[in-house]
Amino acid sequence: MDAEEFRRRGKEMIDYVAEYLENVEQRPVYPDLEPGYLRSLIPSEAPLEPESYEDIMKDMERVIMPGAASPACTELETVMLDWLGKMLQLPESFIAGTDGQGGGVIQGTASEATLMSLLAARCKAVRRVQTYTSDKSEVEIFSQLVAYTSEQAHSSVERAALIGGVMIRKVPTDSNYAVRGDSLKKMVEEDKAAGLIPFYVCATLGTTPSCAFDQITELGPICNGENMWMHIDAAYAGSAFICPEFRPLLNGIEGHSTVGLNGFWYLKIFFCLSTPVNRVKKRTDIIGAFKMDPLYLKHENQESGLVTDYRHWQIPLGRRFRSLKLWFVFRMYGLQGLQAHIRKQVALAKEFESLVRADKRFEICAEVVLGLVCFRLKGSNELNQNLLKKITNSREIHLVPCQLSGRFVLRFVICARTTESRHIQQAWQHITQLTFELLQEPNH
Amino acid sequence: MDAEEFRRRGKEMIDYVAEYLENVEQRPVYPDLEPGYLRSLIPSEAPLEPESYEDIMKDMERVIMPGAASPACTELETVMLDWLGKMLQLPESFIAGTDGQGGGVIQGTASEATLMSLLAARCKAVRRVQTYTSDKSEVEIFSQLVAYTSEQAHSSVERAALIGGVMIRKVPTDSNYAVRGDSLKKMVEEDKAAGLIPFYVCATLGTTPSCAFDQITELGPICNGENMWMHIDAAYAGSAFICPEFRPLLNGIEGHSTVGLNGFWYLKIFFCLSTPVNRVKKRTDIIGAFKMDPLYLKHENQESGLVTDYRHWQIPLGRRFRSLKLWFVFRMYGLQGLQAHIRKQVALAKEFESLVRADKRFEICAEVVLGLVCFRLKGSNELNQNLLKKITNSREIHLVPCQLSGRFVLRFVICARTTESRHIQQAWQHITQLTFELLQEPNH
Incomplete structure (x- = not known):
C-alpha cells in the first residue's frame, strides 16, 4: 500500500470508526453465536495471491462484527495462527484445527514468549519430578532445575530464567556460532551427575549477533531423551521459513515432544508490531502452568472444551485484537507477496x-x-x-x-x-x- | 471529542502519517539531542482547563518529532507520570523530577505491574537476607519467602506469586471486605515463628468484587517494621484519586519505604487502554531486579545517570509510545475535565x-x-x-x-x-x- 492508498483507506477507516461510535446503541450488547462460529466463515489457508482491500473490509461486517471483540478476537487468532502454521509447513500436531491439541498464541513480545515457555516447562518439570519423589516441595525442585541456551542467545532468555528463579547455563557454540548436540549433551551429563535436573533448552534460529542457527536436529533427540522442553526462539528468522528455500532451517521441529516457536520479526514491517507466537503441540502443557478461574472470569463455555481461553497462555489477563493485523496482511499480500518481500530483503x-x-x-x-x-x-x-x-x-x-x-x-x-x-x-x-x-x- | 470532530481530526492524522511516510528520507536517521531535552520544552504540570487540539498537534512537531521514537518516548513517559503523580498529590519522593530517585513506568497491563513489583521485592528480599546469612542460596531463600494479599484481591496477585515461585497467603477481611492491620500482623507473626520470611504485601484500593479499600494506614507501618515491600493495586480506583474528595482513600501512601501503585482503569475510557503504572520511591529497587546489558543494547549514555532505561523496569524489552495518549488526554480534557468525568460516573x-x-x-x-x-x-x-x-x-x-x-x-x-x-x-x-x-x- 503506497502513501496515496493509505490516505484513502485510512480516511475510510476513520469514517467506519466514527459510524460505529455514533450507532453503537443499535448494536447488540454481546453476540449471539456458538463457540467456533468463525472458522467455517473463512478459508482454512491464507491466499496465495493478494486480495482486494474492499473484499477484506466486507468480511469485517460479515465475520468480525457479529462476534464483536469476543469471541471473534480469540477465534480469529486461532485460525490466523493455523494459517501461519500452514505457511510454515509445520507438522499437523502444531495446528489447532477443530479438535487439535496444538495451537498458537500471539504474545506481547518475544521476551514474554520465551518467559512463558520457560514457566510452562518449569511447571511441567515439577509435576514430573513429584510423580516419583512426592515428598519434594515445588521450591526444592526449583533449586535443582537447570535450563540451557546458547552463549549467543538473546539476553531475554537469561532474563526469563532470572524471573523464573531457575539456573541457566550457556552452551558454547561451534565456529559458526551454533549450538551443537555434543556440547549440550556434555553439559547435561555434568549437571545430572551433580544432582541437578535439566528441564529446558532454548535454541535460537537466527541469533541476534550474527543470525546463527543452532542445530535443532541434533538438540531435539537429546531433549526428548532427557524429558527437556525445547523452545525455539526464531524471533528474527522465523518468518523467512515461509519460503521453501529457507524452510530446511526449521527441519528438526517434527520430532520434539514439546516445541515453542516464537518470532516473525521479519514480518513486523507489515504488522507495525512484532508477532511473537508461542506454538505448542499440547495446549495443556502451557495452560496448566497458571490457570486461575475466579467467579468474575467464569463463563458458560468454560468447561466445554469448545473455547480457547488465551488468558491462561500468557502473563497479562487482557489482550489486544492483534490477529486482525495478521488477517489483513496475509490477505493483502498473499503468501506469494510475503515470500517476494522476504526474498527481496x-x-x-x-x-x-x-x-x-x-x-x-x-x-x-x-x-x-x-x-x-x-x-x-x-x-x-x-x-x-x-x-x-x-x-x-x-x-x-x-x-x-x-x-x-x-x-x-x-x-x-x-x-x-x-x-x-x-x-x-x-x-x-x-x-x-x-x-x-x-x-x-x-x-x- | 464527538464523532464529528473525530472524523475531522482522524483524517488530519491520516494525512500526517502519510506525509511522514512520503518524506521519511528527509528526516534525520536519529536525533541530535542531549538526554533530558524534553522536560524543559513542556510545562511541569497538566493544565487545569482543556487545550485546543491544534495546540497539541503543533507541539508534536516542536517537542516529539525532533526526539523521534527515542529518546522522546522515554522522556515524555517520565514527565507524563510526573504530571499524573502531581494530579494524585503523591509525596515528592514519588516524582522523578530532574534528579529524583522516584518515578513511574507504564506497564503493559495491571497483571504485569503487580508481577514486576513482586519480582523486584523478591530480589530485594534475597539481597537483604544474604547480608546476614551469606551462605544461603537464592533458591533456598525463595522457599522461605511469603507474600500476602487480601482474600478479595484480584486473581492476578496470586498468579504473580505462582510465576515468581513464592508462597502467598490470603488475609481475611473485615465486614467491609477490607484487610485490617491486626489480621495481617497475626499472619506475619505466625509465619515468622514458622521460620518463614514475610517480604511483600499487595494491598488493594478498590477490589474487583466490591470496590473495597484495604486499610493502608494500618498496613504501612507493619510493612515498614518487617521490611516488607508494599504494593498498592489501585487498578480500578486509582484514577479517582485525582478528585480531592476521593484522595483521602490513598492516605497512608506517604509513610512506606517502597510503594508500587498501578491502576487508572477509570481513565481507560479516555486512553483506549488501561494505564497500569508502577511507581516507586527508589528506582534502583525495581531496576536492580533484572538488569541485563548485552553489547547490542548498550548506548553511550548508559552509565551517565541521565537516561532512564525503562527496559529494566518491565518484563518485555520493547515498548510502545503510550505516554502520547496520556499527553493528549491530559491536555484535551484538563484536570478539571477529567475530574468532572469521574464525578459524573x-x-x-x-x-x-x-x-x-x-x-x-x-x-x-x-x-x-x-x-x-x-x-x-x-x-x-x-x-x-x-x-x-x-x-x-x-x-x-x-x-x-x-x-x-x-x-x-x-x-x-x-x-x-x-x-x-x-x-x-x-x-x-x-x-x-x-x-x-x-x-x-x-x-x-
Missing part, C-alpha cells in the same frame, strides 16, 4: 555482502543467510570502534555492533519495508568514505 | 444505588464509593443466579457477578464514556421487568 543483504567482499580492507564475519551482514575492517577492535563512532556521529545510517569470538563487529541489517538497492549503494559509499577519512588520520 | 452509580434502595425486594451488598454497585434480590443464591441468567439471555445489558460472604451478588458497573442517566433508568427498568417475570414463575 535477503537479496539486498547479499548485495551489501558482495560490496564488502569486493573491498579487500574489509572482511565478512559470519555467513549471510537472511537480512543481516556482519562485517569489519581487517585490523584491531579499536579501529572498528572508531569507524562505528564516525558512522554514528555522521547520523546518515544507524549500525548496532556485536562481539564475535572476541572481535568487535559491525552489523548491517535490512529492516525497512521501503529499502531499495540505491539505499544499499548509498550506505556502502558512505561507509567507505568514512573509512577513507579514518585511515587518513595520523594514528592509523 | 460516580453520580450515575449513586443514581442506580438509590433505584435499588427504593425497591424493597432488593438489597445493596457493599458501600457504593465509586462506579460499582453490588446488589441482589433478597433471597436465595439460586434466585439471584436465575435473575442473572434471565438478564444474560435477554442481551440488553451485561452484568458480571461476584461472591461476597458466601452470597451470590450482581455487579452493576458504570464504565462507558457515553453513559447517561437515561441508560441507568432503562437498565433498572429492564432488571425490574425481568424480576417481575422471574417472581411470577411457579417455583418462586
Whole structure:
C-alpha cells in the first residue's frame, strides 16, 4: 500500500470508526453465536495471491462484527495462527484445527514468549519430578532445575530464567556460532551427575549477533531423551521459513515432544508490531502452568472444551485484537507477496555482502543467510570502534555492533519495508568514505 | 471529542502519517539531542482547563518529532507520570523530577505491574537476607519467602506469586471486605515463628468484587517494621484519586519505604487502554531486579545517570509510545475535565444505588464509593443466579457477578464514556421487568 492508498483507506477507516461510535446503541450488547462460529466463515489457508482491500473490509461486517471483540478476537487468532502454521509447513500436531491439541498464541513480545515457555516447562518439570519423589516441595525442585541456551542467545532468555528463579547455563557454540548436540549433551551429563535436573533448552534460529542457527536436529533427540522442553526462539528468522528455500532451517521441529516457536520479526514491517507466537503441540502443557478461574472470569463455555481461553497462555489477563493485523496482511499480500518481500530483503543483504567482499580492507564475519551482514575492517577492535563512532556521529545510517569470538563487529541489517538497492549503494559509499577519512588520520 | 470532530481530526492524522511516510528520507536517521531535552520544552504540570487540539498537534512537531521514537518516548513517559503523580498529590519522593530517585513506568497491563513489583521485592528480599546469612542460596531463600494479599484481591496477585515461585497467603477481611492491620500482623507473626520470611504485601484500593479499600494506614507501618515491600493495586480506583474528595482513600501512601501503585482503569475510557503504572520511591529497587546489558543494547549514555532505561523496569524489552495518549488526554480534557468525568460516573452509580434502595425486594451488598454497585434480590443464591441468567439471555445489558460472604451478588458497573442517566433508568427498568417475570414463575 503506497502513501496515496493509505490516505484513502485510512480516511475510510476513520469514517467506519466514527459510524460505529455514533450507532453503537443499535448494536447488540454481546453476540449471539456458538463457540467456533468463525472458522467455517473463512478459508482454512491464507491466499496465495493478494486480495482486494474492499473484499477484506466486507468480511469485517460479515465475520468480525457479529462476534464483536469476543469471541471473534480469540477465534480469529486461532485460525490466523493455523494459517501461519500452514505457511510454515509445520507438522499437523502444531495446528489447532477443530479438535487439535496444538495451537498458537500471539504474545506481547518475544521476551514474554520465551518467559512463558520457560514457566510452562518449569511447571511441567515439577509435576514430573513429584510423580516419583512426592515428598519434594515445588521450591526444592526449583533449586535443582537447570535450563540451557546458547552463549549467543538473546539476553531475554537469561532474563526469563532470572524471573523464573531457575539456573541457566550457556552452551558454547561451534565456529559458526551454533549450538551443537555434543556440547549440550556434555553439559547435561555434568549437571545430572551433580544432582541437578535439566528441564529446558532454548535454541535460537537466527541469533541476534550474527543470525546463527543452532542445530535443532541434533538438540531435539537429546531433549526428548532427557524429558527437556525445547523452545525455539526464531524471533528474527522465523518468518523467512515461509519460503521453501529457507524452510530446511526449521527441519528438526517434527520430532520434539514439546516445541515453542516464537518470532516473525521479519514480518513486523507489515504488522507495525512484532508477532511473537508461542506454538505448542499440547495446549495443556502451557495452560496448566497458571490457570486461575475466579467467579468474575467464569463463563458458560468454560468447561466445554469448545473455547480457547488465551488468558491462561500468557502473563497479562487482557489482550489486544492483534490477529486482525495478521488477517489483513496475509490477505493483502498473499503468501506469494510475503515470500517476494522476504526474498527481496535477503537479496539486498547479499548485495551489501558482495560490496564488502569486493573491498579487500574489509572482511565478512559470519555467513549471510537472511537480512543481516556482519562485517569489519581487517585490523584491531579499536579501529572498528572508531569507524562505528564516525558512522554514528555522521547520523546518515544507524549500525548496532556485536562481539564475535572476541572481535568487535559491525552489523548491517535490512529492516525497512521501503529499502531499495540505491539505499544499499548509498550506505556502502558512505561507509567507505568514512573509512577513507579514518585511515587518513595520523594514528592509523 | 464527538464523532464529528473525530472524523475531522482522524483524517488530519491520516494525512500526517502519510506525509511522514512520503518524506521519511528527509528526516534525520536519529536525533541530535542531549538526554533530558524534553522536560524543559513542556510545562511541569497538566493544565487545569482543556487545550485546543491544534495546540497539541503543533507541539508534536516542536517537542516529539525532533526526539523521534527515542529518546522522546522515554522522556515524555517520565514527565507524563510526573504530571499524573502531581494530579494524585503523591509525596515528592514519588516524582522523578530532574534528579529524583522516584518515578513511574507504564506497564503493559495491571497483571504485569503487580508481577514486576513482586519480582523486584523478591530480589530485594534475597539481597537483604544474604547480608546476614551469606551462605544461603537464592533458591533456598525463595522457599522461605511469603507474600500476602487480601482474600478479595484480584486473581492476578496470586498468579504473580505462582510465576515468581513464592508462597502467598490470603488475609481475611473485615465486614467491609477490607484487610485490617491486626489480621495481617497475626499472619506475619505466625509465619515468622514458622521460620518463614514475610517480604511483600499487595494491598488493594478498590477490589474487583466490591470496590473495597484495604486499610493502608494500618498496613504501612507493619510493612515498614518487617521490611516488607508494599504494593498498592489501585487498578480500578486509582484514577479517582485525582478528585480531592476521593484522595483521602490513598492516605497512608506517604509513610512506606517502597510503594508500587498501578491502576487508572477509570481513565481507560479516555486512553483506549488501561494505564497500569508502577511507581516507586527508589528506582534502583525495581531496576536492580533484572538488569541485563548485552553489547547490542548498550548506548553511550548508559552509565551517565541521565537516561532512564525503562527496559529494566518491565518484563518485555520493547515498548510502545503510550505516554502520547496520556499527553493528549491530559491536555484535551484538563484536570478539571477529567475530574468532572469521574464525578459524573460516580453520580450515575449513586443514581442506580438509590433505584435499588427504593425497591424493597432488593438489597445493596457493599458501600457504593465509586462506579460499582453490588446488589441482589433478597433471597436465595439460586434466585439471584436465575435473575442473572434471565438478564444474560435477554442481551440488553451485561452484568458480571461476584461472591461476597458466601452470597451470590450482581455487579452493576458504570464504565462507558457515553453513559447517561437515561441508560441507568432503562437498565433498572429492564432488571425490574425481568424480576417481575422471574417472581411470577411457579417455583418462586
